[in-house]
Amino acid sequence: MESKFKSLSVFEFQSKFPDIQSCSKYLAELKWKDGYKCPICSNLKYCKGIKDFDRQCTKCCHLESPTAGTLFHKVKFSLQKAFWIVYFISTNKKGMASTELSRKLQLRQKTCWLFKQKVMQAMESSNIHPLLGQVELGLFDVGYLNKTSGSKKNEKNKILLAIEKKSKGISRMYGCHLKNLKQNVLNNFVKNKVDQEATLTTHDDLLNHKIGIKKTKSNIIKFNKINRATNGLKSWFAGIHGNVKYIQYYINEYCYRYNRHLMKGEIFDDLLTRMVKHEPRPYFDIVNYAPTS
Ligand SMILES: [Zn+2]
Known part of the structure; x- marks a missing residue:
């Protein structure tokens, strides 16, 4: 995967976020970038809260911290370490x-795992940028070693992938872990991720049959872009995430990274902004996560 996005060096990161205060300040700036609005009474005026970057509604006195109502809500460790996790995840291309993370930040592995799932949650597609133009669909299996089942057997999972083709390459892609191959599940994915005006093609018989989309000629199969995309995703699973329970999170992460490979801004800022805009995810929701599309 290409890594053309601008990223902060460790040195730049350290000088930008030397302490918890600088992290809180940054989150407050992101959170209230478009102005303040009290979540209780919708009042637009605030005064300074008890802590440095908290805001208090001048009408109902509701007190709000920069982390409240975001994916940083009630984070159990220092905000600075949470920023480091976002930094490491966003700047390492894999x-x-x-x-x-646990070793680097001296936090419990389970703590890092949980917070990482929140970061990955922020990478989920918002369905507001559907794929355009020439879009190709592919269905494939990905295997992984499921140690959680105790059997350590290799499980196969069906993944549906849609790619937006541009000249010789792939500009964007979205994927979905399929629990079943029901027609409405497949159609929902297409409805959410592909623009209505796009031209859909596939070389997969099942998709051709179930969704009724145009089939590509067999003589170009071995050169087609969907194979390149599925191979990339397969090696992503095989290379670093060989023991995956929440497959959809990892597909989200892969597609998020891929779709930003030409991004001019910083991926770290993009992720932080998404985390601030995202509602909190309690532990229960995370371990019971089910993909919506
Ligand atoms: Zn209020």
Whole structure:
């Protein structure tokens, strides 16, 4: 995967976020970038809260911290370490395992795993930028070693992938872990991720049959872009995430990274902004996560 996005060096990161205060200040700036509005009474005026970057509604006195109502809500460790996790995940083009984060930041592995799932949640597609133009669909299996089942057997999972083709390459892609191959599940994915005006093609018989989309000629199969995309995603699973329970999170992460490979801004800022805009995810929701599309 290409890594053309601008990224902060460790030195730049350290000088930008030397302490918890600088992280809180930054989150407050992101959170209230478009102005303040009290979540209780919708009042637009505030005064300074008890802590440095908290805001208090002048009408109902509701007190709000920069982390409240975001994916940083009630974070159990220092905000600075949370920023480091976002930094490591966003700047390593293959992401970072929770065991590695745990070692680097001296936090429990389970703590890192949980927060990492929140970061990955922020990478989920918002369905507001559907794929355009020439779009190709592919269906494939990805295997992984499921140690959580105790059997350590290799499980196969069906993944549906849609790619937006541009000249010789792939500009964007979205993927979905399929629990079943029901027609409405497949159609929902297409409805959410592909623009209505796009031209859909596939070389997959099942998709051709179930969704009724145009089939590409067989003589170009071995050169087609969907194979390149599925191979990329397969090696992503095989290379770093060989023991994956929440497959959709990892597909989200892969597609998020891919779709930003030409991004001019910083991927770290983009992720932080998404985390601030995203509603909090309690532990229960995360471990019971089910893909919506
Ligand atoms: Zn209020």
